[in-house]
Amino acid sequence: MAHGFNGTSIDQIAAQAGVSKPTIYSHFEGKEQLFVAIMNSICDNFENPFLGPDADTAELSTILIKIADNYTRSILQPGVVAMHRLFVAEAERFPELSRRYYEVGPLRVHQTLAAFFKNRMARGEIRDGDPLLLAQFFAAVVIAPMRTRRLFAVETDIDWDVLDRRNRETVALFLDGCVKR
Amino acid sequence: MAHGFNGTSIDQIAAQAGVSKPTIYSHFEGKEQLFVAIMNSICDNFENPFLGPDADTAELSTILIKIADNYTRSILQPGVVAMHRLFVAEAERFPELSRRYYEVGPLRVHQTLAAFFKNRMARGEIRDGDPLLLAQFFAAVVIAPMRTRRLFAVETDIDWDVLDRRNRETVALFLDGCVKR
DNA sequence: GTCTATATGAAGATAGAC
DNA sequence: GTCTATCTTCATATAGAC
Numbered sequence: 498m499a500h501g502f503n504g505t506s507i508d509q510i511a512a513q514a515g516v517s518k519p520t521i522y523s524h525f526e527g528k529e530q531l532f533v534a535i536m537n538s539i540c541d542n543f544e545n546p547f548l549g550p551d552a553d554t555a556e557l558s559t560i561l562i563k564i565a566d567n568y569t570r571s572i573l574q575p576g577v578v579a580m581h582r583l584f585v586a587e588a589e590r591f592p593e594l595s596r597r598y599y600e601v602g603p604l605r606v607h608q609t610l611a612a613f614f615k616n617r618m619a620r621g622e623i624r625d626g627d628p629l630l631l632a633q634f635f636a637a638v639v640i641a642p643m644r645t646r647r648l649f650a651v652e653t654d655i656d657w658d659v660l661d662r663r664n665r666e667t668v669a670l671f672l673d674g675c676v677k678r
Numbered sequence: 679m680a681h682g683f684n685g686t687s688i689d690q691i692a693a694q695a696g697v698s699k700p701t702i703y704s705h706f707e708g709k710e711q712l713f714v715a716i717m718n719s720i721c722d723n724f725e726n727p728f729l730g731p732d733a734d735t736a737e738l739s740t741i742l743i744k745i746a747d748n749y750t751r752s753i754l755q756p757g758v759v760a761m762h763r764l765f766v767a768e769a770e771r772f773p774e775l776s777r778r779y780y781e782v783g784p785l786r787v788h789q790t791l792a793a794f795f796k797n798r799m800a801r802g803e804i805r806d807g808d809p810l811l812l813a814q815f816f817a818a819v820v821i822a823p824m825r826t827r828r829l830f831a832v833e834t835d836i837d838w839d840v841l842d843r844r845n846r847e848t849v850a851l852f853l854d855g856c857v858k859r
Numbered sequence: 860g861t862c863t864a865t866a867t868g869a870a871g872a873t874a875g876a877c
Numbered sequence: 878g879t880c881t882a883t884c885t886t887c888a889t890a891t892a893g894a895c
Contacts (some may be wrong), residue, residue: 588829589680603826614856623856626847633823634823636822637821640822645780650770672856674853674854675795675805675807676805676853
């Protein structure tokens with residue numbers, strides 16, 4: 498996470514694990530296999546629980562703001578950003594790994610959101626359409642601007658008050674669009 | 679671009695440049711300085727021209743779809759994806775570089791879009807609000823879903839017809855929101 | 860199963876000739 | 878200004894003892 502695949506040596510890993518190099522090589526065929534095992538283990542233990550039990554009953558804009566706040570908070574954690582960076586950086590060398598990360602991470606979030614939106618469509622609160630598309634749309638506006646600045650080291654410290662205010666404006670735009678009526 | 683900072687050796691660079699290593703070291707203090715010079719040079723020559731002269735006069739949804747199509751096309755080019763990956767991967771080690779990339783890349787796009795939206799606000803076509811926020815919102819929904827899948831090696835080949843159809847739905851959502859009326 | 864010690868190669872960087 | 882040849886360090890990986 499800290500220095501990437503090429504930037505991390507087996508020596509460092511052995512030292513931090515408190516074992517010697519041959520011990521590592523007795524458990525894993527090589528550096529690449531170790532990397533695959535680590536990253537797969539991360540994917541195994543991935544969880545993204547940010548939809549509470551009141552998700553289907555609460556007032557729409559209220560729950561969307563809550564979702565947005567939770568989502569931004571979880572995704573901007575330093576560890577999550579580092580993981581994102583690593584999977585993106587190694588997507589050419591380990592494409593199956595990055596794909597798997599996408600599936601247990603972003604995609605699963607989108608699917609959860611899609612189920613939520615589908616429910617709201619059935620209740621007639623929002624226009625009918627592809628729930629997954631809507632979920633990706635929502636995830637994009639909530640996450641992308643902040644994450645982009647974070648990934649490029651533009652914003653190191655985050656003002657959560659500003660972010661929450663921003664999320665309210667984002668949700669309003671999401672619900673009503675920008676066309677004047 | 680192909681193998682990252684640590685994955686590329688001075689030997690390779692020298693070979694590909696058709697010179698010997700000492701020649702490189704006579705021009706640059708070391709590998710890091712060479713990297714900085716290269717990446718800065720990339721930022722110097724950065725251009726993002728995707729707003730035509732008809733941007734301020736054309737019908738709103740039409741021009742937005744056109745912008746979206748151009749934007750997705752330019753940002754999904756292999757070279758642009760590779761650059762994105764590299765700046766993200768090295769954002770911890772070379773934060774000033776990544777920040778600069780953000781400023782000449784995404785930020786400049788957002789500012790161009792913001793000027794466009796401000797104009798449309800003045801004409802009363804869209805609701806008043808922060809034009810830059812709206813620009814980031816628009817850029818996010820147009821770019822983020824596709825780019826995320828691309829960055830994680832989920833989508834290697836792109837079906838441009840599907841993408842264009844998707845952009846039309848995205849623009850419609852952007853303009854009208856998702857609330858049923 | 861884990862260690863010390865080592866093989867082997869490649870990396871970044873430089874001395875000194877032309 | 879550029880080269881050949883080389884230095885030094887550190888990387889991945891392993892042989893063989895305990």
